[in-house]
Amino acid sequence: MTQRETPLAAPAEQGGEKKLSRIQQRNRTRIMEAALDVFAAHGFRGATLDQIAKAAGLSKPNLLYYFDGKEAIHVMLLNRLMETWLNPLEEMDPNGDPLEEVMDYIHGKLQMSREFPRESRLFANEILQGAPRMKPHLESSLKPLVDEKTALLRQWMDNGKLAAVDPRHLLYSIWATTQHYADFEVQIDVLKPDDEDPIEGADTYLDTLFRKLLTP
Amino acid sequence: MTQRETPLAAPAEQGGEKKLSRIQQRNRTRIMEAALDVFAAHGFRGATLDQIAKAAGLSKPNLLYYFDGKEAIHVMLLNRLMETWLNPLEEMDPNGDPLEEVMDYIHGKLQMSREFPRESRLFANEILQGAPRMKPHLESSLKPLVDEKTALLRQWMDNGKLAAVDPRHLLYSIWATTQHYADFEVQIDVLKPDDEDPIEGADTYLDTLFRKLLTP
DNA sequence: CTGAATTTTTACCACTTGGTAAATTGACGA
DNA sequence: TCGTCAATTTACCAAGTGGTAAAAATTCAG
Numbered sequence: 001m002t003q004r005e006t007p008l009a010a011p012a013e014q015g016g017e018k019k020l021s022r023i024q025q026r027n028r029t030r031i032m033e034a035a036l037d038v039f040a041a042h043g044f045r046g047a048t049l050d051q052i053a054k055a056a057g058l059s060k061p062n063l064l065y066y067f068d069g070k071e072a073i074h075v076m077l078l079n080r081l082m083e084t085w086l087n088p089l090e091e092m093d094p095n096g097d098p099l100e101e102v103m104d105y106i107h108g109k110l111q112m113s114r115e116f117p118r119e120s121r122l123f124a125n126e127i128l129q130g131a132p133r134m135k136p137h138l139e140s141s142l143k144p145l146v147d148e149k150t151a152l153l154r155q156w157m158d159n160g161k162l163a164a165v166d167p168r169h170l171l172y173s174i175w176a177t178t179q180h181y182a183d184f185e186v187q188i189d190v191l192k193p194d195d196e197d198p199i200e201g202a203d204t205y206l207d208t209l210f211r212k213l214l215t216p
Numbered sequence: 217m218t219q220r221e222t223p224l225a226a227p228a229e230q231g232g233e234k235k236l237s238r239i240q241q242r243n244r245t246r247i248m249e250a251a252l253d254v255f256a257a258h259g260f261r262g263a264t265l266d267q268i269a270k271a272a273g274l275s276k277p278n279l280l281y282y283f284d285g286k287e288a289i290h291v292m293l294l295n296r297l298m299e300t301w302l303n304p305l306e307e308m309d310p311n312g313d314p315l316e317e318v319m320d321y322i323h324g325k326l327q328m329s330r331e332f333p334r335e336s337r338l339f340a341n342e343i344l345q346g347a348p349r350m351k352p353h354l355e356s357s358l359k360p361l362v363d364e365k366t367a368l369l370r371q372w373m374d375n376g377k378l379a380a381v382d383p384r385h386l387l388y389s390i391w392a393t394t395q396h397y398a399d400f401e402v403q404i405d406v407l408k409p410d411d412e413d414p415i416e417g418a419d420t421y422l423d424t425l426f427r428k429l430l431t432p
Numbered sequence: 433c434t435g436a437a438t439t440t441t442t443a444c445c446a447c448t449t450g451g452t453a454a455a456t457t458g459a460c461g462a
Numbered sequence: 463t464c465g466t467c468a469a470t471t472t473a474c475c476a477a478g479t480g481g482t483a484a485a486a487a488t489t490c491a492g
Binding site for chain 1: 472
């Protein structure tokens with residue numbers, strides 16, 4: 001089961017520390033991979049350093065040679081994640097066709113649920129627990145971006161390019177419906193009658209849902 | 217399966233229940249309340265018996281006098297939750313007006329996010345971690361109900377009472393959008409510009425969203 | 433009131449967990 | 463080849479965890 005390469009693969013570029021040996025590169029990457037697996041599956045407190053170390057093929061003290069502690073690993077994963085997560089929304093282009101821009105965003109978001117379910121669950125876990133390690137990041141990164149894009153959406157609506165709805169709730173519903181396929185995967189697997197990929201059907205369903213909503 | 221625990225705070229629908237002293241009633245209820253708080257906020261592994269005991273105003277050994285262990289408390293909470301959770305869907309009436317039945321379901325679901333956010337988060341936590349203690353329950357309770365109601369929805373669609381969409385994905389999107397307001401509450405609080413209740417706006421937004429989708 | 437049953441507390445314990453100190457091995461350029 | 467620094471292992475701990483035994487306190491029927 002080869003896991004897809006994630007954007008988390010590259011190690012941190014902490015100011016100044018650029019010189020990383022090949023061993024450092026390799027092991028840090030392996031640790032981040034393993035930690036993503038374990039944190040996504042069990043949450044922060046549910047994950048143990050032993051699990052992560054084992055999954056990374058290292059001893060626990062060896063793991064702690066590379067990172068300052070459990071929390072440091074988690075924080076680094078979350079920071080990495082935010083870039084990837086915000087990217088599709090950032091790319092919503094004020095000069096593009098409004099409806100198609102939103103639909104592209106939706107399909108992109110859904111695609112991320114399929115490609116990066118662990119990242120989605122990592123995020124969901126963190127938010128569910130009250131975002132103890134990410135709230136500042138949300139305020140500083142997510143909020144400004146959302147404010148900007150809701151303004152853009154409202155403008156499109158004012159110009160009659162999109163049906164008028166609350167832009168904030170529109171975003172919520174896009175996030176909710178797309179991430180649901182990653183975060184509640186177990187439930188969906190229980191309920192699905194056939195063996196086909198649920199996200200396949202989701203793609204056409206969500207297209208209909210939001211197109212009907214937003215077509216002026 | 218050795219013991220059959222008594223449901224406590226929840227109305228005892230099962231027959232053959234033993235009489236519980238007033239002290240038992242009171243303390244079991246308090247424990248369940250406290251446990252719901254703690255499990256919803258921290259997940260199963262993140263919660264500790266000490267936290268629960270403290271929140272319930274009891275000592276840890278005293279708490280364990282009433283329940284067989286941490287897992288037993290968690291399982292009981294989940295079982296009680298399932299009834300509440302499935303109830304609105306069960307009430308979707310084959311003899312009612314199709315569109316209004318679905319819309320009632322949506323509004324009811326949203327109302328539950330507002331009234332029982334802890335229950336929603338308890339459920340979300342369990343599913344996110346792979347539903348280790350609830351998968352059987354999902355198969356035995358949720359799946360049959362969903363199969364029944366998707367059949368009903370499909371029938372309504374075939375009769376032209378509802379626009380034709382995938383009924384399963386319709387349910388997913390209803391769950392996702394409504395529960396989102398409880399499960400991602402922290403995020404929504406960060407993003408909301410004013411002090412008004414986000415669920416207020418959600419109510420009209422979701423009404424528009426699903427009405428546009430389903431109106432034939 | 434009184435004695436038995438119920439409830440609560442006190443004092444533990446075995447195990448897990450995140451983390452550390454120091455000794456040991458490995459890599460690699462001069 | 464050697465010396466040095468990077469990488470890894472070994473042997474630990476202190477705190478926290480779920481859980482238990484048994485004594486102490488409380489409740490309550492008769």
